[in-house]
Amino acid sequence: MRSRRAPLVLLVPALLGLLFLVLPLVGLLYRAPWTTLPERLTEPGILNALKLSLLTATLATAGCLVLGVPLAWLLARVKFPGRRVVRALVTVPLVLPPVVGGVALLLVFGRRGLIGEWLDSAFGITLPFTTAGVVLAEAFVAMPFLIIAVEGALRGADARYEEAAATLGAGRWTTFTHVTLPLVAPGVAAGAVLCWARALGEFGATITFAGNFPGKTQTMPLAVYLALETDLQAAIVLSLLLLFVSVVVLASLRDKWIASP
Amino acid sequence: MRARWISVALAAVTAVALTACGSDTADTATTAPTGGSSSAAGASGPITVFAAASLTGAFTQIGKDFEAANPGTTVTFSFAGSSALATQINQGAPADVFASAAPANMKTVTDAGNADGTPQNFVKNQLVIAVPKGNPKNIATLADLAKPGVKVALCAPQVPCGAAAQKALQSANVTVTPVTQEQDVKAALSKVTLGEVDAALVYRTDAKAAASDVEGIEFPESANAINEYPIVVLKNGPNKAGGQAFVTYVLSAPAQKVLTDAGFQTP
Numbered sequence: 001m002r003s004r005r006a007p008l009v010l011l012v013p014a015l016l017g018l019l020f021l022v023l024p025l026v027g028l029l030y031r032a033p034w035t036t037l038p039e040r041l042t043e044p045g046i047l048n049a050l051k052l053s054l055l056t057a058t059l060a061t062a063g064c065l066v067l068g069v070p071l072a073w074l075l076a077r078v079k080f081p082g083r084r085v086v087r088a089l090v091t092v093p094l095v096l097p098p099v100v101g102g103v104a105l106l107l108v109f110g111r112r113g114l115i116g117e118w119l120d121s122a123f124g125i126t127l128p129f130t131t132a133g134v135v136l137a138e139a140f141v142a143m144p145f146l147i148i149a150v151e152g153a154l155r156g157a158d159a160r161y162e163e164a165a166a167t168l169g170a171g172r173w174t175t176f177t178h179v180t181l182p183l184v185a186p187g188v189a190a191g192a193v194l195c196w197a198r199a200l201g202e203f204g205a206t207i208t209f210a211g212n213f214p215g216k217t218q219t220m221p222l223a224v225y226l227a228l229e230t231d232l233q234a235a236i237v238l239s240l241l242l243l244f245v246s247v248v249v250l251a252s253l254r255d256k257w258i259a260s261p
Numbered sequence: 262m263r264a265r266w267i268s269v270a271l272a273a274v275t276a277v278a279l280t281a282c283g284s285d286t287a288d289t290a291t292t293a294p295t296g297g298s299s300s301a302a303g304a305s306g307p308i309t310v311f312a313a314a315s316l317t318g319a320f321t322q323i324g325k326d327f328e329a330a331n332p333g334t335t336v337t338f339s340f341a342g343s344s345a346l347a348t349q350i351n352q353g354a355p356a357d358v359f360a361s362a363a364p365a366n367m368k369t370v371t372d373a374g375n376a377d378g379t380p381q382n383f384v385k386n387q388l389v390i391a392v393p394k395g396n397p398k399n400i401a402t403l404a405d406l407a408k409p410g411v412k413v414a415l416c417a418p419q420v421p422c423g424a425a426a427q428k429a430l431q432s433a434n435v436t437v438t439p440v441t442q443e444q445d446v447k448a449a450l451s452k453v454t455l456g457e458v459d460a461a462l463v464y465r466t467d468a469k470a471a472a473s474d475v476e477g478i479e480f481p482e483s484a485n486a487i488n489e490y491p492i493v494v495l496k497n498g499p500n501k502a503g504g505q506a507f508v509t510y511v512l513s514a515p516a517q518k519v520l521t522d523a524g525f526q527t528p
Contacts, residue, residue: 112456128457129412129440211441211452212417218442225444229344229419 025243032240033233040237048215049223050241056131056219057199060138061146064195068146069188073176075147076154094144101140102208109136109209133210134217138199145198146191153187154180193253197246304506305333309355309498311346312338313362313490315386315446318470319523320360323516327507334503342445343367343421350375350495357504360492360511362386363421367491377501380491383511384525386464387487388425389477391453396476398459403433403480406460414452414461417442421488422449426462428486450475464488469524489528 006014033040040046074080075087093101109116109127119125127133161183165175181188203221210217212226220242227235312320317340324336339346339356343366350356351373359376360383361367367380392400398411406413415437416423423442430437440458443449449461454474468477492511494504510516517527 106455106457110455110457207444207448211414212443213439213441222444226417226419229342229417 028236028239028243032236036233037237037240040234041241045214045223046234046238046241049218049220049238052131052134052215052218053200053220056134056138057196059135060142060199061192061196063135063139064143064146064199065188065192068143068191068195069150069181072147072150072154072191073180076151077159090147091144093141094148098141098202098204098206099208102137102205105137105140105205105209109133128209129211129213129217131210131216134206134219137205137209138202141202141205142195142198146188146195149191149194150184150188153184153191156187157183190253193249197249197253200245200249201242304331304503306500306503307335307337308357308500308503308507309337309339310358310360310504310507311350311354311356312340312358312360313343313346314340315362315464315466316340316360316490319466319520319525322519323511326515326519327510330510331506334506336507344369353497355497355499356495357498357500358492358507359495360490362488362490363424364489364491365421367493370493370495375496376493377496378494380493381508381512382489382528383492384490384517384520385487385528386466386490386525387479388422388429388462388483389465389468389479391450391461391463391468391471391475391477392459393453393456394474394476396478400460400478403430403435403482406437406462407435411460412458413437413439414441414443414449414458415439416446416449416462417444420445422446422462422464425486425488429462429480429482432485433480433482464524466524490525 071090075083075090106113106128108114109119111117111120111126111128116127119127127136157180161179162175165179166172170178201221202219203225206217206219207222207225212218212222218226220238224235224238224242227238310320310324317338320338320340324338327336328334339349341349343361343363346356346359347361347366347369350359350370359367359370361370361380364380367376370376371380390400390403390406392398398405398408400406400411405411415426418424418427422445441452443452443461446463446467450463450467450471452458453461453463454471463477465477465479468475492508494501494508498504521527
């Protein structure tokens with residue numbers, strides 16, 4: 001056990017930092033209309049937005065798992081030319097302003113977009129202004145979170161187990177499903193939760209690419225933004241709900257991190 | 262003290278930026294100090310104007326003209342949605358003038374006791390139907406928006422352009438199911454510009470500003486949903502005299518010409 005007394009030079013800024021991050025949340029709690037909260041939460045508009053948010057975030061996370069885990073494996077286990085560039089590209093949505101992501105998605109998957117035009121003429125599928133469009137926008141923004149977490153777990157995992165499985169006659173696919181995946185399961189779970197939380201909070205790409213229509217593309221963050229135009233109290237209630245869900249998710253994520261090696 | 266230094270520095274930077282990018286047109290049309298007697302008297306120093314986003318183009322020009330007519334003044338704008346600006350003002354943002362795109366947002370400021378005097382309407386804005394260049398769906402009237410296969414973007418009913426759109430549609434007895442309810446008029450317009458929707462109801466000024474990409478179609482029912490723009494001097498602004506001079510200038514003939522050129526109508 002080391003000394004528990006932190007030097008004041010560190011302690012003061014640390015506490016100020018904590019205060020800075022927590023105070024806005026306290027403000028939200030302080031101003032919340034607690035007495036009318038139950039009836040406000042059961043308003044159909046709010047429930048619709050919440051349901052849609054939970055559904056789209058879950059679908060986006062599922063899609064990210066299917067595509068992101070193999071991509072993370074590729075980045076961690078296979079040496080190929082340009083791997084660094086690919087890794088950088090994969091993380092671009094992390095730093096890209098989400099609105100820019102939305103515009104980029106429109107230019108590719110929009111009705112006049114590179115792929116969207118063909119989708120429309122060949123299959124009659126248009127993605128903007130649909131729930132599928134919301135899922136797409138959320139997945140675009142959230143997938144890097146999953147990839148980073150899984151790739152980190154893969155790099156941390158001991159490759160000798162995989163080699164041992166291979167020498168014992170297991171095929172590559174069997175090795176991946178029976179050795180590699182269980183080994184990095186906590187990392188995948190952590191990545192999935194983080195990905196889900198990011199998808200749940202997505203705003204910019206969603207409103208740019210999928211638009212805003214109640215019940216179809218209006219997720220919680222969009223509902224918060226529009227509620228601010230008319231009713232601050234409603235916006236606070238919606239924000240509170242999102243905050244609650246986020247905290248629950250991140251608290252469970254914390255355990256996952258601790259459980260992982 | 263430090264806050265004042267920062268705001269002075271910001272004003273200086275903005276002034277430099279404004280003069281740098283406006284050298285082409287600013288000098289030609291602007292040397293008419295109309296209303297000079299009232300505005301030149303007490304106007305000096307930095308003036309901060311909070312203005313609705315839809316005024317961006319016209320007010321930037323008017324700000325330059327005002328500075329030319331009133332040497333020693335610098336006008337700094339903060340353009341944003343009227344409701345966001347009203348909230349900022351009521352939370353104590355140091356602004357001298359508030360120009361709102363809707364009387365409702367002005368009312369939140371006057372109700373909070375933050376206005377100095379009575380707001381005056383200085384322009385009005387009307388809705389048009391914005392369609393992509395060439396009008397591929399042959400839209401001519403408001404009723405065409407309800408046709409099957411026509412994708413329409415409207416502003417959300419919570420924001421002023423959405424409320425106006427609802428009024429216009431109601432008065433025309435047309436029910437339109439939009440594919441999206443956008444959070445502001447520019448977002449609705451950009452969906453037309455990108456070709457994602459076939460039509461949107463936007464302000465005439467916005468359609469005019471995007472004339473290279475969209476066509477604006479006037480429709481008679483828009484007369485039932487006219488948006489008034491009120492302007493007022495703010496009580497807690499650091500430069501009230503300057504703010505008053507700016508408001509007077511906005512109501513003067515040269516400023517009104519800039520506004521009508523942008524597609525606004527006189528009240």
